[in-house]
Every structure is written in C-alpha cells, then in structure tokens.
Amino acid sequence: MAKKKHSSIVMATYNGEKYLSEQLESFCKQTVLPDELVVSDDNSKDATKEIILNFAKTAPFKVLFVENNHNSGVVKNFENALKHAKGDIIFFSDQDDYWLSNKIEKYMSVFEDNKEIAYIFSDLKVADENLNDLGKSLYSPKTAELAHNYEKTPLAAFKDIISVKVFVNGATSAFRREFLSLICPVPVTTMLHDGWTAALISAVAKVKFLSEKYSLYRQHRNNVVGYRGYSFLLRLKNAAKENKQRKIDELNCLRLLLKRLNDLNITHKQESTSFLMNKIEILERHIKLYETNKASRAFSLIYDLTAGNYNVYFQKMKSFCTDLAAMLTN
Incomplete structure (x- = not known):
C-alpha cells in the first residue's frame, strides 16, 4: 500500500490580526485536514503572534510558529516558512484569504492520481472585505482556456509565465516537496516567491490548472486584484x-x-x-x-x-x- 502523503500549509504573516482568524478557521473546516501549518511571522507589531499561538492550542493539526528578529520582507518570510515545512505536498497561503472546505481534499487527490503533476494552481473567487462573493474570477475565460492545456502541453505553463500571459497567484498553489531544493534559496526579485516557484517548477515538470475555485480572495485597501479604476x-x-x-x-x-x-x-x-x-x-x-x-x-x-x-x-x-x-x- 502506498504511503499516505502528508500536507503542509506555509503562511507568511505580518500585522495580519484583522483577517487572520478567519483564514485559520477555514483550515479547520477542511474536509481533509492539513498535517501541519507552518507560520513565519515578520516581526509583527500587532496581535498576530498571540492569535497564532492561541490557535495552536486547540488546532486539530500541528502548528509551528517561527518568527524573524527583524522585518525581512515577504519573500524571505515565505522562504523561512518553507524551510520548516515537513509535508510531501506544500500549500502556499496568504494571511487574509479564506479557503473553501474541499481545497486540500481536491488538490491531494489530483497529486495522488497523477504522479507526474508537480505543481497545481487554480482559479479563485474575488470577495469583498467581509468575504462576500463579488461574482468575479481571478482568470478571464481566455486565460483559463490557455491554462487548461498546461498538463498536456510540455512547457506551455513555463512559457506563459515567462511571457507574463498568465499570472499564477501563489495563494492558490501547491507543489511536491522534492522541488524545494530547486526553489530555495528564493532571491528577492519582482517575481516574489510565488512567481519564482511557479516559473522554476514549470520549467522542468508538469503543471495542472484547476478551473474550479477553492479560495476566496479578499479585496481590501492593501490588497486588490485586477483593479481597473483608471482609463x-x-x-x-x-x-x-x-x-x-x-x-x-x-x-x-x-x-x-x-x-x-x-x-x-x-x-x-x-x-x-x-x-x-x-x-x-x-x-x-x-x-x-x-x-x-x-x-x-x-x-x-x-x-x-x-x-x-x-x-x-x-x-x-x-x-x-x-x-x-x-x-x-x-
């Protein structure tokens, strides 16, 4: 019998007290629970640390909290979380979104059914500050159609990422642990950690796009996707x-x-x-x-x-x- 794959969620936090509890709650409501949550905090000045430590006391899975002595930025903060992850499948998570209950179950099932798939990302629902669904998707129908071909067309994902035809939202992504040595160390560039990860893995292995939506992306004043307020x-x-x-x-x-x-x-x-x-x-x-x-x-x-x-x-x-x-x- 094949050994069960273990999953890790890696989250980078910084002054995330306003929305963090709801994201943590969504992890507990998963139909398949993660095996661990690794949180790296970037020297937050609010109640983020307290929220995580209190959550860890009752969470139905292991919670590891690590913190930086100084503000290192989002890229190195995520890298710090990655270094502590032990799971076979690693999920990126933002601190202010909300996962739908079947996300981990679906992703783990895809990884289990197709051993060649190294990286998965999906569409998501755009929500307002209070998690009300705005009826918008991250990807246009045209972009989603492009992404559907990635599993069958070698390097199509890599070429679209490098040519910036497709933007991969890291908060929707998960990948196999064996690619950590390829990803780390993560340099501080305009690609950030998620673009770097998607580009490298797609350069050498198969990528799968899921058109179904497994997360709510919370729009607020500090985090807006696809804003088109200007002409x-x-x-x-x-x-x-x-x-x-x-x-x-x-x-x-x-x-x-x-x-x-x-x-x-x-x-x-x-x-x-x-x-x-x-x-x-x-x-x-x-x-x-x-x-x-x-x-x-x-x-x-x-x-x-x-x-x-x-x-x-x-x-x-x-x-x-x-x-x-x-x-x-x-």
Missing part, C-alpha cells in the same frame, strides 16, 4: 513611464532563473533555458534602445512585432503598445 490610456501612460525599470527588473529575474536552472543537475531543461536566453537577449536589446534615437527605437520594436517576438515572449499587442509609447515619450 486604459492612463494605465498605458503610467506603464510607459516605468517601462525601462520594469524591463531591467525582469531581466534580472530571468538571469537568476537561468542561473538556477544551469547550476542544478536537472534533466529536460534545454528548451526552458533556450526560451529564457532568447527573452533575455530581447530584453537586453530593448534596454539598450533607450540610448538610441526614437526612429531606431520604433524600427526595432516594429521588427520584433513582425518577427513574432511579441507574440511568443510578451503580452502581444499590449506589450508592443506599452513599449512603443515608452520609447517615443522618454
């Missing part, structure tokens, strides 16, 4: 202003991903590294364009558009329009 033109203008720095940040992330994949003895990574190197070359060229005249910038971007580079490595026309606006206004 398209204003968003385009703001994106253009930040374009060069964003490309530099992305370039640094991709170089770190490439180095991690090359440093480790991993099979089946050649296509992933080739894709990374191609995008790195394009980003390097785009950054250098800021040193040229505007005509040269426009010509180079139009070349990338007609050559298909924007379709393959970026968000198609959206990225082209943003780049062109940035190059012609800076």
